[in-house]
Amino acid sequence: MSSATSAPAAQRFPxxxxxxxxxxxxxxxxxxxxxxxxxxxxxxxLTVSEPVAGYLAAAYAAVIVVTVVxxxxLLGTVPKRPLLVALVLTFALSNAMVGLAPDFTSAMIARLVGGLAHGLLWTTMAPYVAxxxxxxxxxxxxxxxxxGNSLGLAIGAPIGTALGGFLGWRASFLALAGFSLLLAVVGCFLLPSVRQVAGEARPSLRxxxxxxxxKPVAIAWPLLVLAHFALFTYIAPYIRDAGLPDYAITLSLTVLGVSGLLGIWIAGLTVDSHPRRSLLMTTAAIALSMLLLPFVGGSLAFALVLMSVWGAGLGAIGIYNQSAILRAGRENKDAANGLTVLTIQLGITVGALYGSAALVVAGPLLVPAAAALPVIAALVIAWAGKTAAYPPGPRESVWKSPRPIEGRAGTSRPGGPGPGRP
Incomplete structure (x- = not known):
């Protein structure tokens, strides 16, 4: 593709x-x-115990942590469109291997392949979008x-589980493999190519x-993820200890997924214009909702409202932080994004352990309050990072600019520079 054709295309929203x-x-x-x-x-x-079968999920996350950076x-200079298509094909291969696996070892190898593709996908996707x-x-x-993340949580996993209940677990993985294969074909036609810049260096983590x-974004974002998984992992014992009905467990997961979509929609409207103010307000709302959850007093309606705030906040916070890391990374945004993929996976792992410790030490009812503590820490980091990590957006900078004094040199005048511009 010539530069003449790529320039106009870059101005259209794909x-x-x-x-x-x-x-x-x-x-x-x-x-x-x-x-x-x-x-x-x-x-x-696969004739293994349920705890051993659970390693298929744990190994997936572990391989991301080890291999993502x-x-x-290694693949930083590979053209992004063929790399994305190859990663989707790798998901297809991994799921097909699990569906056809004759034993647990084969299934574990298949999951490791999928984990490798997962980590690479998230280091590639956001810079490609940018x-x-x-x-x-x-x-x-x-x-x-x-x-797509929230839909995978709210719809994809439940549908796959239901399909496994009707047709068997192998059918679920094979169906997902077929879907991935079809998606790779569609991607070949609809994903635009990105022209490689001559002399572009490999991503440098240093x-x-x-x-x-x-660094502030790579610490604050995982703290929010840590808090989420600390509470999400132990939502069932919390709900029982709070005096809520058992069906609230399934209902809460649905509420978190659906409200996450609402949060993503709100973030899409505000992230380009008011990123700092929106992120601070959202983080504070998440902390407040978690601090109030121990006080629901058996009220399912109150609990669901707080969970909706929590879910919407977590959906939005991913957008705000993803935008922040791309902006903060500048010409090294690929490596910076890869760093956050690593730290977020660590946040997921540590979050489950932190939630377990809170469950043992404080009891199920206070797990939400314990989860609020890393959220408050993330809020402090975001508040302090107003220059480089979480600066105000173009519309926020207007109210920050001092009013010019009339009659002095350098004051603005009609047709001159606007607020925040040179």
Whole structure:
């Protein structure tokens, strides 16, 4: 593609491509979560205990932590569109291998392949979006793409689990493999190519960390994820200890998924114009909802309202932080994004352990309050990072600018520079 044809294309918003990327995200999340809903069937089918079958989920996350940074560096200069298509094909291969696995070892190898693709996908996708979407609409594009995450949680995993109940767990993985294969074909036609910049260097993690705004985002974002998984992992014992009915467990998961979509939609409207103010308000709302959950007093309606705030906040916070890390990483945004993929996976792992400790020490009812503590820490980090990590957006900078004094040199005048502009 010539530069003459690529320049106009870059000014258009590639909605079809963003929908494809959202579907890829949906497939990745469904692939990650599917074994959790099918553990009893997998355990029986592969003749292993349920705890051992659970390693299929744990190994998936572990391989992401171990491989994401070196793999992203190794493949950093590979053209993004063929890499994305190859990763979707890898999901297809991984799910097909699990569905056909004759024993547990074969299934574990298949899951490791899928985990490798998952980590690479999230280091590739956001920088790819930043390259094919006009700069002023990157936040909107990320909101569309990230909706696939919430749909995978709210719809993909439950449908896969239900299919496994009707047709067997192998059918669920084979169906997901077929869907992934079809998606790869669609991606070949609808994903735009990105012209490689001559002399573009490999992603440098050291250079990314040296950027002043990267470290705060790479710490604050995982703290929010840690808090989420600390509470999400032990939502069932909390609900029982809070005096809520057992059906509230399933209902709460649905509320979290659906409200997450609402949060993503709100973030898509605000991330490009008011990123700092929106992130601070959202983080504070998450902390408040978690602090109030121990006081629901058996009221299901009150609990669901608080869970809706929590779910919407977590959906939105991913958009705000993803935009922040791309902005803070500057020319090293690929490596900076890879760093957050690593730290977020660590946050997921530590979050489950932290929630377990809170469950033992404080009891189920106070797990939400314990989860609020890392959220408050993330809020402090975000508040302090107003220069490089979480600066105000273009519309926020207007109210920050001092009013010019009439009659002095350098004051603005009609047709002159506007607030926040040179």
């Amino acid at each position: 909605l079809a491509a963003m929908m494809v990327l959202a579907t890829i995200a949906f497939t990745a999340i469904t692939t990650e979560l599917l074994p959790s809903g099918l553990l009893p069937q997998i355990s029986t089918g 070196p793999a992203a560096r 390259r094919v979407v006009p700069a002023a609409k990157v936040g909107k594009a990320l909101a569309i793409v990230f909706s 250079a990314a960390i040296a950027q002043p705004g990267v």
